[in-house]
Amino acid sequence: MNDVDRSSQQRENLEVVTIRFAGDSGDGMQLTGTQFSDNTAIVGNDLSTFPDYPSEIRAPLGTLAGVSSFQIQFSSLDIHTPGDKLDVLVAMNPAAMKVHLKDLKDHGILLINTAGFSKKNLKLAGWKENPLEDKSLNNYRLIKVDMAQLVTDATGNLGLSPKIIKRSINMFALGFLYWLYDRNIDSTIKFLKSKFAKKLDVIESNTRALKAGYNYGETLEIIKTSYRIPKAKFKKGTYRNIMGNQAITFGLLAASEKAGLELFYGGYPITPASDILHYLASYKNFGVKTFQAEDEIAGVVSSIGAAYAGSFAVTATSGPGMALKTEALTLAVSAEIPMVIVNVQRGGPSTGLPTKTEQSDLYQAMFGRNGETPIAVVSASTPTHCFEAAYEASRIALEHMIPVILLTDGFLGNGSEPWLIPKYDELPAINHHQTTDAENFLPLSHDEKTLARPWGIPGTPGMEHRIGGLEKTEGSGNVNYEAENHQYMTELRQKKVDIIADNIPNAVPLGEESGDLLVLGWGSTYGAIRTAVKKCISNGQKVSHVHLMHLNPFPKNLKTLLKGFKNILIPEVNSGQLNTIIRAKFLVNSEGFNIIQGRPLTVHEIFDKIQEVVKG
Amino acid sequence: MDKNNIAIPLTKKDFVSDQEVRWCPGCGDYAILSQVQKVFPQLGIPKENFLVVSGIGCSSRFPYYMDTYGFHSVHGRAPALASGAKLSNPELSVWMVTGDGDAMAIGGNHFIHILRRNLDINILMFNNRIYGLTKGQYSPTTELGKRTKSSPHGTVDYPFNPPQLALGAAGTFIARGIDREQKHLQELMKAAHAHKGTSFVEIYQNCVIFNDGVFSSLTDKMEKQNNVLVLEQGKPMVFGKDRNKGLCLVGSKLKVVTIGDKYNLSDVLVHDETNKIKGLLLSELTYEDGFPTPIGILYREDKSSYEEMMMEQIDNAKLQKGKGKLDKLFHEGHTWEVK
Numbered sequence: 001m002n003d004v005d006r007s008s009q010q011r012e013n014l015e016v017v018t019i020r021f022a023g024d025s026g027d028g029m030q031l032t033g034t035q036f037s038d039n040t041a042i043v044g045n046d047l048s049t050f051p052d053y054p055s056e057i058r059a060p061l062g063t064l065a066g067v068s069s070f071q072i073q074f075s076s077l078d079i080h081t082p083g084d085k086l087d088v089l090v091a092m093n094p095a096a097m098k099v100h101l102k103d104l105k106d107h108g109i110l111l112i113n114t115a116g117f118s119k120k121n122l123k124l125a126g127w128k129e130n131p132l133e134d135k136s137l138n139n140y141r142l143i144k145v146d147m148a149q150l151v152t153d154a155t156g157n158l159g160l161s162p163k164i165i166k167r168s169i170n171m172f173a174l175g176f177l178y179w180l181y182d183r184n185i186d187s188t189i190k191f192l193k194s195k196f197a198k199k200l201d202v203i204e205s206n207t208r209a210l211k212a213g214y215n216y217g218e219t220l221e222i223i224k225t226s227y228r229i230p231k232a233k234f235k236k237g238t239y240r241n242i243m244g245n246q247a248i249t250f251g252l253l254a255a256s257e258k259a260g261l262e263l264f265y266g267g268y269p270i271t272p273a274s275d276i277l278h279y280l281a282s283y284k285n286f287g288v289k290t291f292q293a294e295d296e297i298a299g300v301v302s303s304i305g306a307a308y309a310g311s312f313a314v315t316a317t318s319g320p321g322m323a324l325k326t327e328a329l330t331l332a333v334s335a336e337i338p339m340v341i342v343n344v345q346r347g348g349p350s351t352g353l354p355t356k357t358e359q360s361d362l363y364q365a366m367f368g369r370n371g372e373t374p375i376a377v378v379s380a381s382t383p384t385h386c387f388e389a390a391y392e393a394s395r396i397a398l399e400h401m402i403p404v405i406l407l408t409d410g411f412l413g414n415g416s417e418p419w420l421i422p423k424y425d426e427l428p429a430i431n432h433h434q435t436t437d438a439e440n441f442l443p444l445s446h447d448e449k450t451l452a453r454p455w456g457i458p459g460t461p462g463m464e465h466r467i468g469g470l471e472k473t474e475g476s477g478n479v480n481y482e483a484e485n486h487q488y489m490t491e492l493r494q495k496k497v498d499i500i501a502d503n504i505p506n507a508v509p510l511g512e513e514s515g516d517l518l519v520l521g522w523g524s525t526y527g528a529i530r531t532a533v534k535k536c537i538s539n540g541q542k543v544s545h546v547h548l549m550h551l552n553p554f555p556k557n558l559k560t561l562l563k564g565f566k567n568i569l570i571p572e573v574n575s576g577q578l579n580t581i582i583r584a585k586f587l588v589n590s591e592g593f594n595i596i597q598g599r600p601l602t603v604h605e606i607f608d609k610i611q612e613v614v615k616g
Numbered sequence: 617m618d619k620n621n622i623a624i625p626l627t628k629k630d631f632v633s634d635q636e637v638r639w640c641p642g643c644g645d646y647a648i649l650s651q652v653q654k655v656f657p658q659l660g661i662p663k664e665n666f667l668v669v670s671g672i673g674c675s676s677r678f679p680y681y682m683d684t685y686g687f688h689s690v691h692g693r694a695p696a697l698a699s700g701a702k703l704s705n706p707e708l709s710v711w712m713v714t715g716d717g718d719a720m721a722i723g724g725n726h727f728i729h730i731l732r733r734n735l736d737i738n739i740l741m742f743n744n745r746i747y748g749l750t751k752g753q754y755s756p757t758t759e760l761g762k763r764t765k766s767s768p769h770g771t772v773d774y775p776f777n778p779p780q781l782a783l784g785a786a787g788t789f790i791a792r793g794i795d796r797e798q799k800h801l802q803e804l805m806k807a808a809h810a811h812k813g814t815s816f817v818e819i820y821q822n823c824v825i826f827n828d829g830v831f832s833s834l835t836d837k838m839e840k841q842n843n844v845l846v847l848e849q850g851k852p853m854v855f856g857k858d859r860n861k862g863l864c865l866v867g868s869k870l871k872v873v874t875i876g877d878k879y880n881l882s883d884v885l886v887h888d889e890t891n892k893i894k895g896l897l898l899s900e901l902t903y904e905d906g907f908p909t910p911i912g913i914l915y916r917e918d919k920s921s922y923e924e925m926m927m928e929q930i931d932n933a934k935l936q937k938g939k940g941k942l943d944k945l946f947h948e949g950h951t952w953e954v955k
Contacts, residue, residue, distance in 0.1 A: 042950060187950070234954040238947065254942055264704055266696075284933035286940030289703055289926065294729040298696035301689065305669070305700025308687055309708065313700070331690050421951065424942045458685035458701065458708050461664045466633070466680050468688025478635065479680065 010225040016075035018083030023092030025068040028170035033070025041241040044231035045074040050082035051414045055354040062124040076230040080527030084602040094125035110140040115148030147172045154212040168209035175213025182228045242419040244383035244412035245275035251390025256312040259430040264311035266291040266302035271354045272410040273344040276316040296324035307339045310457035316342035331469045332403040345409040347598045356598030357411035362577040365405045374497040377552040379407040381526035384419040398432040401452035411524045438462030444477035451496045506557040511544030514564030522548040532606040626657035633683040644795035644821035655805045669698040671718035675742035678713040692723025695730035706923045716743045720756040728785035733922040734813040746827035779899040782816045788917045789815035796835040847912030852884040889916045
């Protein structure tokens with residue numbers, strides 16, 4: 001393809017488009033969205049995605065709770081978020097329409113699979129009358145298609161089972177969107193062939209559905225124009241599309257290779273962090289050792305054991321799992337074990353919102369342990385930044401001989417965007433403290449510059465030593481219960497974290513270093529804040545943006561930056577955790593902006609809030 | 617790691633650390649520590665390759681007293697720490713020291729999973745059927761009805777039967793020793809070391825303060841021969857001061873018989889440590905009145921260890937795909953060039 005004559009077709013160029021596929025969790029919306037994203041990458045647009053799905057694998061059919069969606073913003077410009085308002089909403093059933101219609105722009109395209117609009121499904125979604133049949137949708141460009149029938153017609157002569165046909169319907173929607181945005185469908189056909197390999201009937205059914213959807217666009221009266229989004233202007237280099245969780249594994253693996261250490265991963269499956277385990281388990285030819293432990297505790301403790309024995313050790317989890325790892329983390333601090341703990345945050349408390357995003361584990365990362373147990377904290381701000389953040393967390397852990405918590409979240413972990421692939425040789429060096437110098441070995445002595453202890457690993461002659469969770473004597477590491485020693489060691493553990501500040505870059509603001517308002521953020525709010533602040537700056541407002549990667553310790557210039565602004569606004573997907581810490585530490589009158597709905601903040605929300613603050 | 621580097625043979629002294637041992641005077645742990653320090657130099661392993669790991673509890677202070685690499689970890693979690701260390705460096709000889717509370721209560725989950733995975737790690741579980749370090753509460757191996765600080769009216773907790781638990785968890789080396797039986801204990805430790813897989817050695821150990829004499833019937837010079845059955849591979853299960861008692865199989869149950877009366881030696885069961893059914897029957901005798909307590913290797917089975925299979929997968933992946941190159945990995949899938 002494309003074997004359709006498009007000469008009669010009008011084409012219009014657009015800068016930026018946001019679309020969302022929504023349906024039952026069994027409708028294949030995630031796969032449809034992923035295919036569209038990959039295709040978008042091939043076209044050369046900048047893109048940002050937001051998969052959003054229920055925690056049940058097959059939630060009850062047709063219900064509001066069972067709706068799964070995939071949003072993508074793509075553009076010829078540099079974009080940072082999956083978009084706020086939708087240009088196109090694809091709704092496979094009434095529930096999907098009900099949940100998502102509020103996000104569709106006026107005159108936006110609403111593509112409906114009428115086959116999903118049975119009386120039963122309408123009732124499940126809480127619609128007494130069929131909204132497709134009254135005038136309530138007049139504000140949108142409504143396209144009603146019986147996708148099930150058209151796919152059945154397209155595959156009619158193949159004698160396929162209704163089940164196979166039904167499962168191909170999502171490809172119809174995808175095909176239509178490919179037509180609408182002037183795409184080539186080959187990438188998906190190639191994907192289908194490789195995914196279903198020998199299941200020829202499945203490949204054929206899906207391919208025909210895809211083409212049927214594409215061809216359907218031609219016949220439409222309501223939309224005579226298809227759209228083209230010119231290539232985005234990227235920096236020079238080679239790109240690929242990447243999800244945050246995969247970027248984490250690349251960062252960890254790159255750090256282990258750079259440090260010349262084997263990567264060990266001990267962990268327990270948990271949404272939304274499991275993909276980190278899946279990816280690492282596939283890197284066996286790099287010598288990566290993955291250990292699926294019996295629980296979260298064994299995941300982190302096995303990593304401590306591996307780190308003690310000389311591996312670069314990592315564990316990953318999400319909030320509830322992090323809670324279980326707490327005691328072991330205090331051991332890692334006490335025994336000065338170099339390791340990285342990734343927390344892909346999700347909505348809490350307890351099981352909370354397993355598949356939804358939230359930034360509510362910052363207090364936990366900073367303070368959530370018994371005893372005085374400071375831990376370094378690094379955070380990632382975009383899916384691609386997950387690579388850099390993982391590399392940085394690894395560097396700090398290995399160079400300072402301490403555990404480092406890396407915070408990401410469900411939005412970052414599952415979201416994707418184009419990644420400028422770095423060259424391995426150009427990544428900064430990572431040093432570590434393994435030694436074979438038995439003569440000068442003191443297990444708990446500390447390097448002046450980094451306060452790292454020497455990493456004497458089992459198997460090295462002459463350095464036999466004991467370590468553990470009891471209070472220790474600096475130098476020998478021997479158990480020590482003396483009063484003054486405990487104060488000394490407590491302060492030393494704090495200094496080990498504080499000294500990292502000498503070894504990290506200053507925060508760089510977008511905009512001026514002083515002005516009316518500083519918007520301070522961390523984590524996945526980056527894209528929304530950046531886009532909103534850019535808009536303010538181009539409107540001539542004295543607004544700046546600082547986004548923190550290092551949360552413990554903070555960059556050294558943060559205090560000066562904070563003091564340079566009349567107002568400070570801290571948007572977070574929690575009830576003000578960074579805000580509390582900033583106020584406590586710097587005695588500034590910062591203000592929080594807090595939306596805690598299991599979803600990312602939008603550009604609009606932040607922009608409007610900025611206006612409110614600036615206008616006082 | 618190069619064995620040729622050992623010019624002078626190691627002795628017990630090489631494994632005694634400079635730390636003062638702080639168990640109560642008369643504690644059974646001293647005897648066990650001494651046996652381990654005697655056995656290690658005999659195993660032909662360079663000193664630096666030993667790693668002793670523990671959890672929390674009286675027994676878990678053990679690593680501090682051994683002049684080896686050692687890690688005193690988190691309560692109950694020693695199996696996880698030992699597993700991580702072993703997987704990181706399979707060359708290490710990893711010994712895990714734990715107690716009945718550490719391994720059977722708070723660490724029960726890790727205990728069964730390390731056995732199931734069969735990592736080549738040696739577990740010494742000191743079982744004194746009491747919590748010592750927290751001063752005298754009952755443990756998961758305390759006999760039903762026992763009065764302790766936390767069970768003034770007697771426990772209503774049925775105890776775990778450690779060898780049976782280990783069998784149920786697919787353990788591949790299950791043995792029992794007694795702190796006072798020092799030579800026997802040394803032999804068990806050597807056998808545990810020789811076994812390629814997780815070796816579980818339960819060691820009955822006297823707590824002089826909170827549970828003194830709990831195993832006295834097994835250690836008392838006058839009584840013990842009538843109460844202890846020393847298992848030996850290929851030998852009939854005979855015990856008693858006059859070596860005239862034996863275990864026979866009647867139906868599907870064990871029975872104590874007197875040899876020379878209705879039964880002769882050929883009627884007595886012959887120990888076969890590779891026979892799981894016999895291992896299970898012997899494990900039944902842990903709390904059984906009227907039966908001797910079996911010590912020695914109850915069950916042993918050869919199968920691949922976790923780390924062997926893991927390393928094989930890694931080696932195969934390297935062979936098939938070639939050693940991983942990051943630049944190549946980063947470029948897998950669709951990429952595009954911006955000029």
